[in-house]
Amino acid sequence: QSVLTQPPSVSAAPGQKVTISCSGDSSNIGNNYVCWYQQLPGAAPKILIYENDKRPSGIPDRFSGSKSGTSATLGITGLQTGDEADYYCGTWDIGLSTGVFGGGTRLTVL
Amino acid sequence: VQLVQSGSELKNPGASVKVSCEASGYTFTTYALSWVRQAPGQGLEWMGWINTRTGNPTIAQGFAGRFVFSLDTSVSTAYVQISSLKAEDTAVYYCAALFCSSGSCWFDFWGQGTMVTVSS
Numbered sequence A: 001q002s003v004l005t006q007p008p009s010v011s012a013a014p015g016q017k018v019t020i021s022c023s024g025d026s027s028n029i030g031n032n033y034v035c036w037y038q039q040l041p042g043a044a045p046k047i048l049i050y051e052n053d054k055r056p057s058g059i060p061d062r063f064s065g066s067k068s069g070t071s072a073t074l075g076i077t078g079l080q081t082g083d084e085a086d087y088y089c090g091t092w093d094i095g096l097s098t099g100v101f102g103g104g105t106r107l108t109v110l
Numbered sequence B: 001v002q003l004v005q006s007g008s009e010l011k012n013p014g015a016s017v018k019v020s021c022e023a024s025g026y027t028f029t030t031y032a033l034s035w036v037r038q039a040p041g042q043g044l045e046w047m048g049w050i051n052t053r054t055g056n057p058t059i060a061q062g063f064a065g066r067f068v069f070s071l072d073t074s075v076s077t078a079y080v081q082i083s084s085l086k087a088e089d090t091a092v093y094y095c096a097a098l099f100c101s102s103g104s105c106w107f108d109f110w111g112q113g114t115m116v117t118v119s120s
Helices: none
Strands: A007-010 A020-022 A034-039 A046-049 A063-068 A072-077 A086-091 A098-101 A105-109 B003-005 B009-011 B017-024 B032-038 B045-050 B056-057 B067-072 B075-081 B091-101 B104-110 B112-118
Touching: A007 A020, A007 B009, A020 A086, A020 A098, A034 A063, A034 A072, A034 B045, A046 A063, A046 B104, A086 B104, A098 B045, A098 B104, B003 B091, B003 B104, B017 B067, B017 B091, B017 B112, B032 B104, B045 B067, B075 B091
Parallel strands: A007 A105, B009 B112
Antiparallel strands: A020 A072, A034 A046, A034 A086, A063 A072, A086 A098, A086 A105, B003 B017, B017 B075, B032 B045, B032 B091, B045 B056, B067 B075, B091 B104, B091 B112
């Protein structure tokens, strides 16, 4: 059982928009920044969003992140078949210097 | 910048294994290094991290005892050694470069993963 809760799966049609939620509490999301990672099939994870809503260079603006209280959301617009992947939220407790991941959400682009 | 990990391992229960993670393309001490486990068909599990400047390791609850993090700064390489291997240690082990800025840290880039299989 992961500390951060994500839906196991989401799906949408190509071109549509999807959101993936990540729920925690005051000991993790509530007092720390949230990141999102994308893991394509058979590949290592890759940073997608850091500091709640910032995109590293090379990540298209179809991907967005937000945080409110003890929850965070990843949004993906203009879905493409290449977006089919597992998505993980994560936080880093800057005080304790420990990390935690959500259980992951599998995105299917129908 | 990249992290290149050692190849797949097949070990008997009770044996030990040492997985390496070689950094290149940047100054080794710029990033701390974390280890992440992914059991077959499962999610990511944070194992801990090692400070590449001091060599001080922090191991997550659930990994204390059989898991040891170490460095060889002369070859820009981090290691995780797992002793007394069990079937449930079967997983892909990733190293990931931890970048921190202004009260926030994230895993900036990852190694390709090392599959460790524990089976007799």
